[in-house]
Amino acid sequence: MTSNEPRLGIVVAGSLTKGVEVKLDGAASVEEMAVGRYVTIEGQNRRFFGMVTDISLGVTDPSLTLTPPDVADPFIAEVLAGTSTYGSLHVLPLLTIGGDATSLLEGPQPVKTVPSHFSTVKLASEQDMALVFGKEDEGRFHIGNPLDMETKLCLNLEEFVKRSNGIFGKSGTGKTFLTRILLIGMLQKSKAVNLIFDMHNEYGWEGSSEEHTYKVKGLKQWGQSKVAIFTLDKENSDTRRVPTDFTVQIGYDEITPEDISILRPTLNLTELAVEAAYQMRRRFGKSWLRRTLQLGEEEVADILKEANIHESSFQSLKRGLGIIERLGFVVPQAPEDTVKHILNHLDRGVSVVLEFGRYRETSAYLLVANMLSRRIYTLYQDRAEKARANNTPLPQPLVVTIEEAHKFLNHEVADKTVFGTIAREMRKYNVSLLVIDQRPSGIDDEVMSQLGTKITCLLDNERDIDSVLAGVSGKSELKSVLARLAPKQQALIFGHAVPMPVAFQPREYGSAESYKSLAGSESALSQQIEKDIEELWP
Amino acid sequence: MTGNRVGEVIEASTAGFTAQCYELYQSPPLGSLVKTADQPMELYGVVYNATTASIDPGRRPIARGGEAQSEDEIYRQSPQLLQLLRSEFSVLVVGHRQDVNIYHYLPPKPARVHSFVYSCPPDEVKEFSQSLGFLNMLVNTGLPVPRDELIAACLRQISHTHEDRHQFLVTAGKKLATLLGNQFNQLNAILERISDQ
Ligand SMILES: Nc1ncnc2c1ncn2[C@@H]1O[C@H](COP(=O)(O)OP(=O)(O)OP(=O)(O)O)[C@@H](O)[C@H]1O
Ligand SMILES: [Mg+2]
Numbered sequence: 001m002t003s004n005e006p007r008l009g010i011v012v013a014g015s016l017t018k019g020v021e022v023k024l025d026g027a028a029s030v031e032e033m034a035v036g037r038y039v040t041i042e043g044q045n046r047r048f049f050g051m052v053t054d055i056s057l058g059v060t061d062p063s064l065t066l067t068p069p070d071v072a073d074p075f076i077a078e079v080l081a082g083t084s085t086y087g088s089l090h091v092l093p094l095l096t097i098g099g100d101a102t103s104l105l106e107g108p109q110p111v112k113t114v115p116s117h118f119s120t121v122k123l124a125s126e127q128d129m130a131l132v133f134g135k136e137d138e139g140r141f142h143i144g145n146p147l148d149m150e151t152k153l154c155l156n157l158e159e160f161v162k163r164s165n166g167i168f169g170k171s172g173t174g175k176t177f178l179t180r181i182l183l184i185g186m187l188q189k190s191k192a193v194n195l196i197f198d199m200h201n202e203y204g205w206e207g208s209s210e211e212h213t214y215k216v217k218g219l220k221q222w223g224q225s226k227v228a229i230f231t232l233d234k235e236n237s238d239t240r241r242v243p244t245d246f247t248v249q250i251g252y253d254e255i256t257p258e259d260i261s262i263l264r265p266t267l268n269l270t271e272l273a274v275e276a277a278y279q280m281r282r283r284f285g286k287s288w289l290r291r292t293l294q295l296g297e298e299e300v301a302d303i304l305k306e307a308n309i310h311e312s313s314f315q316s317l318k319r320g321l322g323i324i325e326r327l328g329f330v331v332p333q334a335p336e337d338t339v340k341h342i343l344n345h346l347d348r349g350v351s352v353v354l355e356f357g358r359y360r361e362t363s364a365y366l367l368v369a370n371m372l373s374r375r376i377y378t379l380y381q382d383r384a385e386k387a388r389a390n391n392t393p394l395p396q397p398l399v400v401t402i403e404e405a406h407k408f409l410n411h412e413v414a415d416k417t418v419f420g421t422i423a424r425e426m427r428k429y430n431v432s433l434l435v436i437d438q439r440p441s442g443i444d445d446e447v448m449s450q451l452g453t454k455i456t457c458l459l460d461n462e463r464d465i466d467s468v469l470a471g472v473s474g475k476s477e478l479k480s481v482l483a484r485l486a487p488k489q490q491a492l493i494f495g496h497a498v499p500m501p502v503a504f505q506p507r508e509y510g511s512a513e514s515y516k517s518l519a520g521s522e523s524a525l526s527q528q529i530e531k532d533i534e535e536l537w538p
Numbered sequence: 539m540t541g542n543r544v545g546e547v548i549e550a551s552t553a554g555f556t557a558q559c560y561e562l563y564q565s566p567p568l569g570s571l572v573k574t575a576d577q578p579m580e581l582y583g584v585v586y587n588a589t590t591a592s593i594d595p596g597r598r599p600i601a602r603g604g605e606a607q608s609e610d611e612i613y614r615q616s617p618q619l620l621q622l623l624r625s626e627f628s629v630l631v632v633g634h635r636q637d638v639n640i641y642h643y644l645p646p647k648p649a650r651v652h653s654f655v656y657s658c659p660p661d662e663v664k665e666f667s668q669s670l671g672f673l674n675m676l677v678n679t680g681l682p683v684p685r686d687e688l689i690a691a692c693l694r695q696i697s698h699t700h701e702d703r704h705q706f707l708v709t710a711g712k713k714l715a716t717l718l719g720n721q722f723n724q725l726n727a728i729l730e731r732i733s734d735q
Contacts, residue, residue, distance in 0.1 A: 026712065059722075060715075060719040060720060060722075061719065061720045061721065061722035063722045063723060064722045067722075067723070069722075069726050069729075070730070073730075073733050075704075075707065075711070075732075075733040075734060076711075076726075076729045076730070076733060078708050078711075079708055079711030079712055079714075079715060079729055080715060082712070083715030083716055084715045084719070084722060084725065
């Protein structure tokens, strides 16, 4: 399998760590090369895929530089080009893309050796690029283009969702835009359903650009029938004219001491106050929260004595619970079971976006996301185990999207929240996470290491960069790539879903053309989308 | 054997031979390809030197034209002079043919004295120069004539037998550039002499 691209030159020296030196043929012009171009090297037994990292000029005889030849004579210039005077490329081999058994079966593999002397070097062909960057098809979704290239970067989303993934970058770098694109991709091309905890009301219906200058479409506008919008703040959703499907309310008895323990830092509770919550539940069972809030003074004194709870801890707890109680969506008795409603939708293949409306405080987000996810995850766990026992198909994969992930997954709470569990248990129960965060260094190292694919926009904090790149090979090169990303709409992707790290520009989102190209043309879904678009924007 | 008979071998060694012309001053041009046979083998060589001198090495010709009106008059007045001089040319062996194959390296044995020497017709020159292995031998011999002159003359001669003369010269130039990798001044001298501009 050799490509028909014209030959550039031959490998003359090199090493795996530093890359190989390629002497250009006379016919290949140095001026037509560019750093960052991809090339293939036809080794004896394998084909290598590499990137041009430097370009230089050489002469065989130093006297040439002292008494330059008469290059005004085209004959002499033609003879000397590629012989006495030559260009050379420095190429970093990145992958093997064929030739050996593994790369044929499993696709491109990381390089472990270098091509032999005098192997032929060519520009990478379309097919080679497609091998590495993927090709748009039923399973693969175009997320953007490698920087400065026409080639599409396409992810196999079905593979992607098999593990938990992360999207990082400092504020305003394009995380939300990129996530939206990925979620649309999942709606179109993966069998997964999504549950999105939408802290800033950006995903379900219209989201606005950072400058609030224009609005961009949300998920429901892409597939009316495939997305439901749940809200914690009906009034707010109505004001924004978002067509909601369900209003979420949470009953006192749905909240557990575990939920409180995650909120400890946010609510500023002491360890002992959390301990007190557990004791109250031991005593009152499910109704512990209501009872804690409603206990009369004498009762309290008795109980505290009996359970050996310090007065100040109890007051701390009571104050914290008071904050929760005042959240508008927390009610003594929830009229309907939210978890059941969410599951109903998910089971029909309908993704759920939960808007938080005006409840933008961290405590609300942590409480709701963790509580609902925990209960849904438990049900998935049961189902998966039953399915395994009965040899029936596993439930449809579920992807849970959370923002501000470090609040759920920091070192202190990662082993208490359900999200820590999901990240660690990987795909065992067909549930995975899509975490979005500005401060990856806040996330527990172990959780970070479990993320299959990481996509990071610009980061400038050294600790954040280190935590995102921990454990990746070629870290120092990637660090410099990461540091050179544009402040918006550029990202670096690496990990499970791509054969090698790729810096890319996420596809444009928000313009009419971008919607058209996202809608595609053939599939039934995209026809539906077109119809929806027409209805919504006559 | 095809080609014009241009002389007869009078002295031979492994790397070359000297031939005498049948007629005074009729040596083949510098750099041209000639051949001689030692059946079943044919030897190819490049003419690198030509001389005309007295038959008797002890007696050098003396100037005779002091009274003459023209140069021709000298020979007309003393026709025996033509018998006292002879022309010779020296050839560097650069390859041989055995059966139908041409080899760009030295034959196992030198030419035989009194073998006839022929100039090669254009088709044969073209065939011989399909590959440029012989340039190596031209580059690597010590000769009494300047090497760049000889190589340039040889390539100019050969290039006329190729339809795409420019391409032939570029290919040959590139070959020389690799052979003379660290002798750029030599290379440049040759290139200037074969440039078709
Ligand atoms: N793919 C894209 N297409 C079009 N515009 C984009 C894209 N990515 C980023 N932008 C621009 O960059 C701005 C910031 O992007 P975004 O809101 O996604 O940032 P963010 O990383 O989510 O920020 P924050 O951390 O504050 O939530 C957008 O308002 C938009 O103008
Ligand atoms: Mg955002």
